[in-house]
Amino acid sequence: MKHLFVLNPSAGQYDRSQEMIARLADTLDPLGVAWEARVTDYPGHAVELARAAAETGESVRIYACGGDGTLNEVVNGAAGYPNAAVTQYPCGSGNDFLRLFGQDRGRFYDLKELVYGDQAAADLMDCNGRLSLNICSVGFDARIGLGMAQFRRYPMVSGPMAYQLSLVKNLIAGIARPYEVEVDGETFAGDFSLLCACNGRYYGGGFHPSPRAVPDDGVLEFLLVKGVSRLTVARLVKLYAAGRAEEIPELVILRRGRSMKVRCDRLSMVNVDGERLDTDELSIALSAKKVNFVIPRGASWAPASGVKNEISGEKKR
Ligand SMILES: Nc1ncnc2c1ncn2[C@@H]1O[C@H](COP(=O)(O)OP(=O)(O)OP(=O)(O)O)[C@@H](O)[C@H]1O
Numbered sequence: 143m144k145h146l147f148v149l150n151p152s153a154g155q156y157d158r159s160q161e162m163i164a165r166l167a168d169t170l171d172p173l174g175v176a177w178e179a180r181v182t183d184y185p186g187h188a189v190e191l192a193r194a195a196a197e198t199g200e201s202v203r204i205y206a207c208g209g210d211g212t213l214n215e216v217v218n219g220a221a222g223y224p225n226a227a228v229t230q231y232p233c234g235s236g237n238d239f240l241r242l243f244g245q246d247r248g249r250f251y252d253l254k255e256l257v258y259g260d261q262a263a264a265d266l267m268d269c270n271g272r273l274s275l276n277i278c279s280v281g282f283d284a285r286i287g288l289g290m291a292q293f294r295r296y297p298m299v300s301g302p303m304a305y306q307l308s309l310v311k312n313l314i315a316g317i318a319r320p321y322e323v324e325v326d327g328e329t330f331a332g333d334f335s336l337l338c339a340c341n342g343r344y345y346g347g348g349f350h351p352s353p354r355a356v357p358d359d360g361v362l363e364f365l366l367v368k369g370v371s372r373l374t375v376a377r378l379v380k381l382y383a384a385g386r387a388e389e390i391p392e393l394v395i396l397r398r399g400r401s402m403k404v405r406c407d408r409l410s411m412v413n414v415d416g417e418r419l420d421t422d423e424l425s426i427a428l429s430a431k432k433v434n435f436v437i438p439r440g441a442s443w444a445p446a447s448g449v450k451n452e453i454s455g456e457k458k459r
Pocket of ligand 1: 150151152153154155182183184185186187208209210211212213215233234235236237238416417
């Protein structure tokens with residue numbers, strides 16, 4: 143089996159690609175593992191590198207050495223190829239997808255755990271043609287998270303400061319916007335703060351919209367968060383971030399399903415695994431394609447025991 147490490151020099155705080163390559167040699171050469179490292183040259187390059195490796199038909203493991211964006215790119219390149227599997231050797235800022243492994247998340251930092259790990263087939267979401275492994279959202283959260291990039295360009299502005307500036311800007315601009323939404327044929331219209339589709343459970347630096355989503359159960363979790371005032375937003379964010387959205391049914395509509403369509407009144411930022419898409423018409427659906435994902439032996443992406451796998455009061459379909 144081949145092992146391809148795709149290194150994103152712009153992930154995380156600084157370029158660690160040379161340091162990583164030295165670590166790969168130190169760890170993998172003594173084990174006799176056949177490995178190759180490629181440093182990406184531009185956004186989107188990891189998709190091309192992963193696809194080229196998968197298209198050879200050889201058995202290959204592709205390691206996203208970066209954050210959620212790099213993982214999303216290798217997933218987009220390798221999805222649908224039974225001979226290819228992907229995983230993340232985390233060196234991004236958030237590395238949010240891996241949070242669903244709980245305590246075992248730390249094992250992804252150990253190369254041997256990945257090289258000798260098991261594989262599981264993960265579901266994917268098709269978001270206007272781009273695949274997502276983790277979470278897609280449109281609305282207030284996406285505008286804050288993706289809007290940070292604008293502030294990070296300024297000298298002396300750190301990540302947390304960019305977040306605060308983006309938060310303030312979006313609070314002033316307004317939280318809710320009108321959307322027309324359809325979840326598996328059920329329609330909703332009105333002002334919403336955000337609309338979120340979950341295959342994974344964490345995003346945005348640890349926000350936990352869905353405690354129930356499992357990436358291989360053939361179903362997606364949707365959260366439709368109604369429009370709230372600036373006074374209510376702090377309470378909403380606190381519960382939403384902590385996986386407790388179900389406690390505020392007057393504000394959050396929860397559904398399990400296979401597709402969500404969203405019509406916006408203007409061009410809107412959509413968050414696809416932390417990457418940006420701009421559209422006024424969004425279609426999210428469970429993809430026919432899956433991707434093999436490498437997991438350290440014995441680790442699991444299932445929710446901790448005690449989390450019910452159904453939404454209270456949900457109509458049975
Ligand atoms: N060579 C490159 N030059 C500039 N940007 C790149 C390059 N290679 C990849 N990228 C882009 O870097 C961006 C950030 O990558 P990534 O999301 O992996 O890191 P991060 O933002 O630090 O981590 P996280 O998303 O987990 O917080 C992605 O949008 C990706 O497309």
